[in-house]
Amino acid sequence: MIAVGTTEAPIVRAGPLVRAGTWWRGHSVSEDAGAVAFDRIVRRLGLSMGIGGMIMGLVDLPEIIAQSRHAPDWWAPVAATLVFGGFPVLAAVSIRLRPKAIRAVAGFIAVGYLAGLATLPFALQTHTVDAASMWVYRMLPLGMLTAALAWPVLLSAGYLLVGSVAVAASNVYLVEDLTAMSAVSAFARAFGLSTLLLWCVASALSATARVDRESARASRQAASSAAASARDHERSRFAALIHDAVLSTLLDASRGNEQSAVLRRQAERTLEQLDEIRVAAREPDVLDARAAVIFLRSAVHEINPGIRFATRTWPGFDDLRMPVHAATTLASALGEAVRNSLRHAAIPGRTVHRTVTCTISAGSIRLVFTDDGAGFDVRRVPSDRLGISVSILGRMRQLAGGAGFVESQPGEGTTVTLVWGGDGSH
Numbered sequence: 001m002i003a004v005g006t007t008e009a010p011i012v013r014a015g016p017l018v019r020a021g022t023w024w025r026g027h028s029v030s031e032d033a034g035a036v037a038f039d040r041i042v043r044r045l046g047l048s049m050g051i052g053g054m055i056m057g058l059v060d061l062p063e064i065i066a067q068s069r070h071a072p073d074w075w076a077p078v079a080a081t082l083v084f085g086g087f088p089v090l091a092a093v094s095i096r097l098r099p100k101a102i103r104a105v106a107g108f109i110a111v112g113y114l115a116g117l118a119t120l121p122f123a124l125q126t127h128t129v130d131a132a133s134m135w136v137y138r139m140l141p142l143g144m145l146t147a148a149l150a151w152p153v154l155l156s157a158g159y160l161l162v163g164s165v166a167v168a169a170s171n172v173y174l175v176e177d178l179t180a181m182s183a184v185s186a187f188a189r190a191f192g193l194s195t196l197l198l199w200c201v202a203s204a205l206s207a208t209a210r211v212d213r214e215s216a217r218a219s220r221q222a223a224s225s226a227a228a229s230a231r232d233h234e235r236s237r238f239a240a241l242i243h244d245a246v247l248s249t250l251l252d253a254s255r256g257n258e259q260s261a262v263l264r265r266q267a268e269r270t271l272e273q274l275d276e277i278r279v280a281a282r283e284p285d286v287l288d289a290r291a292a293v294i295f296l297r298s299a300v301h302e303i304n305p306g307i308r309f310a311t312r313t314w315p316g317f318d319d320l321r322m323p324v325h326a327a328t329t330l331a332s333a334l335g336e337a338v339r340n341s342l343r344h345a346a347i348p349g350r351t352v353h354r355t356v357t358c359t360i361s362a363g364s365i366r367l368v369f370t371d372d373g374a375g376f377d378v379r380r381v382p383s384d385r386l387g388i389s390v391s392i393l394g395r396m397r398q399l400a401g402g403a404g405f406v407e408s409q410p411g412e413g414t415t416v417t418l419v420w421g422g423d424g425s426h
Helices: 036-059 061-070 075-084 087-096 099-118 137-150 153-174 180-255 260-281 289-301 324-344 393-398
Strands: 011-013 028-030 308-313 354-360 365-371 402-408 414-420
Touching (some): 036 075, 036 137, 087 099, 099 137, 099 153, 153 180, 324 365, 324 393
16 A cells, blocks of 8 residues: 555646656556566466366266265365465466566465365265265375465475375375274375476476576676776777877977968867767767666565565667666765665554655656555655655756656655656756
8 A cells, every 4th residue: 555645735847847748648557577587487387276176166067976976065166266266366367467566366276276175074984985086086196286375485485295194194084994004005196296397387487587686687787888988998999099180180280381271280180189089978878778777666666575566667668778877876866865764764564655656658668666564745845855856856957858846745654656758848
C-alpha cells in the first residue's frame, strides 16, 4: 500500500514539465527490468507446469474414478480439485502476470497437493484399493515441480522429504504389504524422481538469475565508464591537434619565413579543426533505454536494495538516447530523494513502503519515487533544507529538459517526480 500525494498538496516545481499527455498510456510493465532471463524462465516453467498438470489430470481421470469406488462420494472431487485444480490458474497467470504472482500460485498448488494427500486416511480403509499404487502417489513430481518454482531450495528440499515420506506411507497403508522393504522401496521411488526434478528447476532458476546479475553488472560498468572513455578520447584528439596544428602554425608564424596567405590558410584550417572538436564535445556518449534503467536502478539499490524498482515502457521506447550526464543528474536527484525518505519518513511500529516507477518513451523518461511514510508540509520546509531545494530540485532545474516535483502532506506520504525530455523542447 503506497500513498501518493493528494491533489490538494502543494507542488514544488523546478523546470518545464515534460508532455504529460503521453505518460498514462504505458503498454508494458516489468517488476525489474534487469531480471529479463529470470522472468522469462519463470513464465515458461509456470506455463509448462500448468499445461502438464492439466494433461496429467485428464489422463488419470479414469483411475481416479475407479479408485474412488471404495471411498465416500466427497473424496474424489475434493482430492482431484486440491491436486489438479490450481494448474489451469498457473497456466493462465504465467501468460500475463508478474513472476511474483506466478510463484505464489505455484506455492498454493504445492500446498494443495499435500492437502489432497492428507485426505487419504479419512476416505479409504487399509488395503481396499485393488491397484499397484494410488494415483496420488504418482503425482508427487507435480507437487515437487511447483514447490521448486515457488520456494527457495532449502524449503523445497524440506517439501521433498515430507512429501516422499507421506506418499510412501500412504501407498504402503492402502495398497502394498506393510514390510520394511516395501516402505523403503516406495520412499525411494518417490524421492528419486522428485529429487531430479528439484535439481533441474533449481539449476535453471539459479543459472538465469546469474545471467541477469552478470548482464546488469556489465551494463552498469559500461554506463559508468562511457563518460570517462569519451573524455579520454576527446583529450587525446585535442592534444594531437595542439601538437600537429596549433603549435605548428605558431612556430611558422614566429619564424617569419612563410607567405601570409599560406599562414592564413593554415590558421583557418586549425580553427576549423578546433571547432569540429568543440561541436563533437557537445555530443557525449548516450545510454539506450535498457542501459538507462540499469544505471538508475543501481543508483537506488546501492542505497537500499529493498526498494522496488518498476519499469513501464511505451511503443518507441527503444529510441531513447539519454546522455550520460543527464542520467547521472537524474540518478543523483533520485538517490537524494531515497535518502531523505529513509531518514525522515519512518513511522514507529509500521513498515514504510517505498517504490520507484520508471516510465520510458521514445525521447523522455519519468521517475516517480513514492513512500507511504510520515510525510511533511512542503510549504514549511526551511530554505536551508538543501536536500530538497538543491540536491533534488536544484539539480533538475539546471538540467536541460529536466523538471522536478515534490508532493507531500503530513501522514500522507511523499511523492517525488523527476522528468527529463531530451533537449528540453517537450
